[in-house]
Amino acid sequence: MLRKENSRSTYQEFSDDDGEGHSQSPDLSDDSPEDLEEHEEREEPNGRISPEDDIRESSPSRRFSKTCLKNVFTVVLIFIYLLLTAVAAFLVYQTISDFLDKLNHPVMSVTYKEVDSFSPPGIALYPGRAELLSCRHHYHDYIPPLVNPGEPQEGDCEIKNVTYFGPFTNQTEKRALVVRGPSDVRNKELIFMQFSQNETEEDFSAITYMLFSKFSDFTDSVNQSEFMRDCEKNYSIWTFSGGFRTWVKMSLVRTSGKSNEAVEFRQESTVVKFNDKRPESEQSNQLFFAVFEWRDPFMQEIRLIVTANPWNSIAILCGVFMAFFKAANFAKLTIQWINKMRKRHLRNKARELNQIG
Numbered sequence: 001m002l003r004k005e006n007s008r009s010t011y012q013e014f015s016d017d018d019g020e021g022h023s024q025s026p027d028l029s030d031d032s033p034e035d036l037e038e039h040e041e042r043e044e045p046n047g048r049i050s051p052e053d054d055i056r057e058s059s060p061s062r063r064f065s066k067t068c069l070k071n072v073f074t075v076v077l078i079f080i081y082l083l084l085t086a087v088a089a090f091l092v093y094q095t096i097s098d099f100l101d102k103l104n105h106p107v108m109s110v111t112y113k114e115v116d117s118f119s120p121p122g123i124a125l126y127p128g129r130a131e132l133l134s135c136r137h138h139y140h141d142y143i144p145p146l147v148n149p150g151e152p153q154e155g156d157c158e159i160k161n162v163t164y165f166g167p168f169t170n171q172t173e174k175r176a177l178v179v180r181g182p183s184d185v186r187n188k189e190l191i192f193m194q195f196s197q198n199e200t201e202e203d204f205s206a207i208t209y210m211l212f213s214k215f216s217d218f219t220d221s222v223n224q225s226e227f228m229r230d231c232e233k234n235y236s237i238w239t240f241s242g243g244f245r246t247w248v249k250m251s252l253v254r255t256s257g258k259s260n261e262a263v264e265f266r267q268e269s270t271v272v273k274f275n276d277k278r279p280e281s282e283q284s285n286q287l288f289f290a291v292f293e294w295r296d297p298f299m300q301e302i303r304l305i306v307t308a309n310p311w312n313s314i315a316i317l318c319g320v321f322m323a324f325f326k327a328a329n330f331a332k333l334t335i336q337w338i339n340k341m342r343k344r345h346l347r348n349k350a351r352e353l354n355q356i357g
Contacts, residue, residue, distance in 0.1 A: 070341060077334050081327055088323045095316045106304040113299045118252060121181035121265070122215040123191070123292060124228065126174060126208045130197035130288060135159065135179060139187045143291070150196055150278060150285055157191060160218070164225035167233045176228060180215045181250075185294040195288035197242065205242040205286050210235050211250065213263040235264070245272045245289035255302045268295060 125132075133150070135157035147153070158180040166172050182189040197205055212218070212231045221227040240246035247270045255262045276283055 067345070074334065074338055074341075077330075081331050081334065084323065084327050088320050088327065092317065092320050095320070099310070102307045106306045109303045109305045111301045111303075113301055114297050115299055116186050116297065117183045118185055118294060118299070119213070120183040120215045121250070121252075122212045122218050122231075123179040123181050124210040124212065124231070125177045125179065125193075126210075127177060127195055128197075128207070130195040130205075130207055130286075132159075132177060133194040133196055135191060135193045137182070138190050138192055139184070141188050141190065141293070143190075143192050146194075149194070149276075150282060150287055153194070157193075158215075160224075162224050162228055164228045167229045174228075178215070178218055178228075181211075181292060182294060185297045188293065190291055190293035193288075193290045193292075195242075195290075197286045197288070198284060205288075206239040207242075207288055207290075208237050208239045209290070210237045211265040211267075213252070213265075234262075238267070238269075240269070240288065240290050241271070242286040242288045243274055243276070245274055245291065246270075247272070247291045247293070249293050249295035251295045251298075251300065253300045253302060256304065266300075 131152075134153035135155040136153075137156055138144075160178040161175070162178060163173055163175050166174055179191065179193070182191055195207060210231065212235050218224060218227055238248075240248075249268045251266045251268075253264050253266055255264070274287060274289060276287070
């Protein structure tokens, strides 16, 4: 009887232990970190560590490998955060630099406007000791043969005489012949002028001239001398030589800046030698021939355009700042996760010390 009771009690203890083992939760090694944390915090009422914790803590190599993997993953996340922050900062710097560069360096937009006629330009000639022999309007690029070259002839040009002191040398007085230029570009209107100069002391002889946008601005100005001084400051001066026929083809360019508008002339000139058939006694007078004509019916307009778009730059910066906020949020979650891992490690270490004690 005693042997039966002993065997029965032994069997009951074994079955109780077995039932207690089956009553525990299953293995949690494959659960998520949150579930692991919940099961790690779950202890028996008497303060002892559950058998599952004892089994899990009995495998230090597995726990070390998980810790090492988590630390590597944390370092990789921090490196990605720093890389994203550096890229975002570089993008902000590049966007601001490009915007300032485009703002300070506008590009030119060139357009061509076709017209039937131009406003008659002003042709200011500085003959010096030369004498104007004739000035006539012709059409269709046809210039009739010269009759009595070197002799004064009738003309049909509108000419004004003006004297003024130069803008750069106030003590030098200049005398200019201001001629009303051609306007009918469709019919190829041109002006043909002849000059003669009886000067044998100079090695070279030339007549300088200047073009300005409107002849009417000169005639309507109150102080014509002051007007010519301003023109000489703003326009270029060219020359044509004696003994040749210089054919000047003009083109008008308007440049619109940020605050003002400038007008200038561009020209294409060709030079043809004059075959002087006069008697040798008359060839001491140097002859000058100049033809002024519009090159084509197109007016070139140049506008300075600032390509820097503030709204585009603001949109890019908004996107970059959103990336900054996302990266900051990512860094915050990373730090929280690191603190969580540290607390879990300290808790597990405390359990180990309690179990040893």
